[in-house]
Amino acid sequence: MSEAFLKLKGIKKSFGGVQALKGVELEVKRGEIHALAGENGCGKSTLIKIISGVHDATEGEVFVEGKKVGKIQPIDAIHMGIQVIYQDFAVFPNLSVAENIAMNKSLLIGAKRMKWKEAKKIAVEAMDQIGAHMDPDLPVERLSVANKQMVAICRAIITDAKLLILDEPTTALTAKEVHKLNEVLRRLKEKGMAVVIVNHKLDEIYAIADTLTVLRNGETVAHGMIEEFDRERFIKALTGRSISEEYYRPEASDEEILRVEDYTRNGAFQKVCFSMNKGDVLGITGLLGSGRGEIGDALFGLAPAQGGTVWLNGEQIKINSVSEAMKAGIGYVPEDRLTQGLFLDRSIQDNTVAASIPKYLHRGRLDYTEMYRVTEDWIEKIGCNAPSPEPNIRTLSGGNAQKMVIAKWLNTDPKLLILNGPTVGVDVGSKSDIHAILHELAGKGVGVIVISDDLSELIQNCNKIVIMKNGRSSGMIRAEELDETQLAGLLSGSEEAEHEQ
Amino acid sequence: MEKMKKSIKNADKNITALLGIAILIFVAMGILAPKSFLGITNLQGMCIQFAEFGVLAFGMMLAMISGGIDLSLVGIANFASIAGAAVMIKLGSSNASIIAGVLAALAVGGICGLFNGFMIGYLRIPPMLVTLCGLQLFTGLGLVVTKGPALTDLPPAFNMIAGGTVALIPIAVIVFALVVLGVSFLLRSSVYGQHVRFMGTNATASRYSGIQNLKITMMTYGISGILGGVGGILMASHYNSAKSDYGSSYTLLTLLIVVLGGTNPDGGRGKVAGVTLSIIVLQLVSSAFNILRINAFIKTFVWGMILLAVMVSMKLLENKKERRSQ
Amino acid sequence: MNSKIKNTLASNEAIVVYIIIGLSLLIGIVNHSFFSVSTVVTLSRAILVTLTFAICEMIVIISGGIDVSFPAVASICMYATLKIALAFNIDNVFVVFLIAAVIGLMFGTLNAVLIAIFRLPPLIATLGVSSVANGATLAFLGTNVISNIPDKIDAVSRMYLFTFTTKDGMSFSLTILILIPIAVCLLAFFMLKFTMLGRGIYAVGGDANAARIAGFNVKKIQFIVYMSAGSIAGIASIAYMILMRQADPSVLMGSEMMVIAAVVMGGTRITGGHGSVLGTVFGVILIALVQNNLIMLGVPTHFQTFVVGLIIVIGTSITSLRAKKISNSAKV
Helix, strand or coil: CCCEEEEEEEEEEECCCCEEEEEEEEECCCCCCEEEEECCCCHHHHHHHHHHHCCCCCCEEEEECEEEEEECHHHHHCCCEEEEECCCCCCCCCCCCCHHHHHHHHHHCCCEEEEEEHHHHHHHHHHHHCCCCCCCEEEHHHHHHHHHHHHHHHHHHHCCEEEEECCCCCCCEEEHHHHHHHHHHHHHHHHHCCCEEEEEHHHHHHCCCCCEEECCCCCCEEEHHHHHHCCCHHHHHHHHCCCCCCCCCCCCCEEEEEEEEEEEECCCCCEEEEEEEECCEEEECCCCCHHHHHHHHHCCCCCCEEEEEEEECCCEEEECCHHHHHHEEEECCCCCCHHHCCCCEHHHHHHCCCCCHHHHEEEEECCCHHHHHHHHHHHHHHHCCCCCCEEHHCCCCCCHHHHHHHHHHHHHCCCEEEEECCCCCCCCHHHHHHHHHHHHHCCCCEEEEEEECCHHHHHHHHCCCEECHHHHHHHEHHHHHHHHHHHHHHHHHHHCCCHHC | HHHHHHHHHHHHHHHHHHHHHHHHHHHHHHHHHHHHHHHHHHHHCCCCCCCHHHHHHHHHHHHHHCCCCCHHHHHHHHHHHHHHHHHHHHHHCCHHHHHHHHHHHHHHHHHHHHHHHHHHCCCCCCHHHHHHHHHHHHHHHHHHHCCCCCCCCHHHHHHHHHHHHHHEEHHHHHHHHHHHHHHHHHHHCCCHHHHHHHHHHHHHCCCHHHCCCCHHHHHHHHHHHHHHHHHHHHHHHHHHEEEEEEEEEEHHHHHHHHHHCCCCCCCCCCCCCHHHHHHHHHHHHHHHHHHHCCHHHHHHHHHHHHHHHHHHHHHHHHHHHHHCCC | HHHHHHHHHHHHHHHHHHHHHHHHHHHHHHHHCCCCHHHHHHHHHHHHHHHHHHHHHHHHHHHHCCCCCCHHHHHHHHHHHHHHHHHCCCCCHHHHHHHHHHHHHHHHHHHHHHHCCCCCCCCCCCCHHHHHHHHHHHHHHHCCECCCCCCHHHHHCCCEEEEECCCCCCEEEEEEHHHHHHHHHHHHHHHHHHHHHHHHHHHHHHHHHHHHHHHHHHHHHHHHHHHHHHHHHHHHHHHHHHHHECCCCCCCCCCCHHHHHHHHHHHCCCCCCCCCHHHHHHHHHHHHHHHHHCCCCEEECCHHHHHHHHHHHHHHHHEEEEEECCCCCCCC
C-alpha cells in the first residue's frame, strides 16, 4: 500500500508566455485522502487538467502506479483509472439518475445499445457502494446539488476508478451535505481508492484529509501528513504570509444607519434582526443554505422579503424590486462575478457606468465624454491596474475586475453597499486594497455589509458579525470577542448538534 | 489600448467593406446599364423598395441586440397595414382618415410587439418560439379582418406615402431616414439604448445592475412592432392594398441585412450605420438583378448564399482572433 | 408506483391526449359522422408527411438545434428527382426514393457542416440553407407544377393497405405510403430509446459540454442528426408527390411552422434534451384535427389561421411554462 498511485515530478506548464505551473511535486497513495490546497489562481485547475489528460505538461514527469506516463488523452486517463469530478459535475439534467451513472461505462466499453435494466442495476449497485439512496428513474434536474454530486461520484466509481479527484467539492454544499460527502469519501478510501480533494477551506481539510499538498503561485510549497500542519503553518504556506494581526476597529458611533427587524422570506430566513451604526462594517456569515446569501438578495430586491421592516438612515424603506432598492440607495456586489457582476466583452467604461446610465442623460442625450472621465476617475481612485477606460473588461485580472464591479456601485452613490463574497478569486494584493476601500467607505458613513464564508476576512475586516444558522440570525457579535476557531465552532458546532438531534 | 484600436479597426472594416461593395455595384452598373440603372425612375423605385424592408430590418436589429430575434415582423406589418386599411376604408377618403389609418396601423403594430415582449420577458418563453408563433397568430388575425382577399379601395392620397416625392426625394425615403435617425438616437443617446445593449450582453448581470429586463424587453419588441407597423404602411401604400401574405420573403432578407450589417446574433452589439449600409447594398444587388433581367428567384438563392458566407467568415475571423489572443 | 401512474397521467403526452379526446368529442357531437373509419383514413392521409417531418424535427430539437430548412429541402428533392426521373426515363419507385434521399442528404450535410463545424446558430444556418434550396429550385429547376409522373411511380398512389366501404357505398382506402411515417416513427423510437446514439442525442441536447467530457463525439452526433433529417425529408417529399400526384415546387414552403408547433406541443422542449416520439405523434394528430375540422365546428375559413395560431401560442406557452415550473420546483 505504500507505493504511490500517482506521482508528479517537477511539473511545469506555460500558456503562451505565462507560466501557470513552475514546478509541482505531488504524490498520492492508495487508500488515502489527499488535500490539494491553494488560493485561487495558484494553478490547481491547470494541474488537474494535466493529470486528467486535457493539457500536456511543458516539463516534468507523471508516474501512474510507478510507470512513467507519456502524452495522454482524457480517455487514456480514464482507462488508467483516473476520474475527475468537476465543479459543475458535468451531469445530464435531462436524463435519469440511472442513465447518468451508467453512461460513462457504456461509452468506455464502446457499447452501441442502451440496456435500461442493466443501467438500473449498475446504478443501484454504485449507490449502495457509497450509501446513497436516490430513485434511479428520477431526472437529474430534479436533484439537489449534493445529490447531483453523488450521481457524479457514482458515475466515476463504476468505471473501476483508482484515483478520484474532486475539484472544490464543497463550495455548494450545506454542512450536513459536507458531512455526508466526507462519509462517502472515507468509504471509498477504505476500499483502497486514492482520493484527491481540491479545497482551500482549512476546517474542511482538517476534517477529512490524511495528507496535504499546498500550492502557491504554481509551485508546491509544502506537503506532508496533515498532523504536521497546525493552523499557523498551514495558513502561512497557503498565503505566504503570517496571520495578519491587523483588525478593523472603528471608533464607536451612536448614529444608526441601518436597522433590519424581523426580516423574513419563507424557505430562506426568518425573523432576522441586525443594525449598524456609522463606521461599522457588518459581516454576515453562515454555512451554505443558512440564508446568508439570501439576505443580500432580499435587501437588493432580487428575491424580496415577505415580512419585516428595514430602516435606512432613519427612514423606513420598502424593497420589493431591484429598482426600489436602488432608489433607496442600496448597491449589491454579487457572488458570481463572471455571470452576475460583469459584462464580459464590454469595455471597462461600460462596466463602470452600467448601473448609473440615467445619470448621464443631459438635455435628452447621453454624455459619453462624462462617462469616460468618470471611469478614468474611478480607475485611479479605486486603484485598478488599467491603462484607460477603453479595454475589454476581460483583460483585467480577477482582483482588478472586482474593483471595477465595486466602482460600478460606488458610482451610484450608495447609502448601503452589500458585498457577497467580495474577495472570491481575488489575489492577495487586491484583496487588501478592497478591504481598505470598504473601511474608507464605512468611515464616510456608507453602510457596508460583507457576506462571506471566509472567516479570517470577516474577523479582520468587520467589527460586527451576524451568524446565520438554518435561516435564523444569532444576533450580533462583536468581532473582537472571537477568533477564527471560535467562529468556525459557532458555525458548524451548532449545525452538528442539530444534525444529531 | 492595442486591442481597442484593433476592435475599432475591425468594426470599421465591416462598414468600409459594405461601402466598397456599394460603390463597386454603382460603378459596375453605371457602366453596364447606365441609362436604366442611374435613371431617376430606377433610383426612386429602389428607394421605395428598400424603405419597406429597411424599416423592418431595424426592428429585427433591435430584437437581436436585446439577445432575441423577431420572426413575426412581416406578420405584424401585414396585420397592421390591414388594420390601418380597414380604418381608412371605413372613414372614407379624407386626410383625417389617412391619419387615423396610419395611427391605427402603428398602434396595432405596437400592441403586437408588446404581446411578443410580454411572452418573452414575463413568461420567459424563448424569443424564437414566441415570434414564430406570433407570425402565425398575426397573419391569422389579418385574415380574420380581410376574410382572404386583399383590402383595396384605399384613399388615393394614401398612395402618396410610397409614390410621392418631395423635391425629387421619395417620401418613403424620408420615412426611412426618420426611422434611421430615430433608431440611432435611441441606441446612441438614450438610456434605453445602453440598457438594451447591457441586457443583450448578459441578462443576469443587467438584472444585478438594476436594469429592468422586463421593461427593456417589452420596449424592444414594442418598438420593433411599431417599426413593423411603419413597414406595413409603406407596403400597403406601395401596393395600394393590404393583404395577409405580402412581403413573405422579407423575414430572411431582414435577418440577412442585420447580420451583414455587423449585428451580433448572440446579442449586445449592432451598429445603425452598418445596418443602413447593408440595406443599401442589398437593394443595389436586387436592382442590378432586375435590370440585368436575372430570374428573380436567383435572388432568394443568392441571399441565402450571402447570409451563410457572411456568417461563416465572421466565425472564422472570430476563431482566428481567439487563437491569436491565446 | 402510485406516483409513477400519477406522473404518466400528468405528462405532456397525456395532456395532449386529453385535448385530442375533448376535441374529438366536441366535433363528434356537432357532426356524428366524425366517429368512423373514414375519419381515421382521412386523418392518416393528412398527417402522413407532416408526421415524417415532425419526427425529424423532433430529433433535431432534442439534440439542441432547430431545422427550418426541411420544407425547402423537401421541395428541391421532390422537384429535382422528378425532373431527373423524367429526363432519364426512370420509372422505378425505389430508385426515385433513393435519388431524393441522396439529394436530401447533401443538404443535410450542408446544415451539419454549418452548425457542427462552423458553429453557426442553427436557426440562422438552416434559414440560409432554406433560402438557397428554395431559390435554387425556383430559379434553376422551374416554377411550374409537373403532373406527368411516370406510370409505375404514379401507380403507387393507388396501392392501398386496405379499403373500407361505407353503407352508402362511399369507399375509403388507406394508402400504402402510410408505412413510411410508421417506419420512421418506429425507427426513431428504437434509436432514441435503445441505442447509445439515441441517448447521445439526448445528452448533447441536455448539456453539450458534459457530453463532450463524458466521451460523446458531439460533432458526429450532430452530423448524423442533420444528415438523416435531410434524407428523410427527401423520402417524405416523394411520398407527398405520389400522394398529390404532382410536384409543386412551392407547396411545402411554410409548413415548418406547423411542424415545429406540433413537435413543441407534443412535449419536446425547444431548448433541447427532451421529447418523445409518442408525444410528437399526438402533437401532429392534434394539429391535423384542428386544421381539418374547424369547418365542422362552424369556424369560418378565414378564422382558421388565427385559431390554429392561437392554439399553438397557448400550447407552446403551456409546455414552456411547465418546463420552467419543473426547473424551479423543489429538489430532492
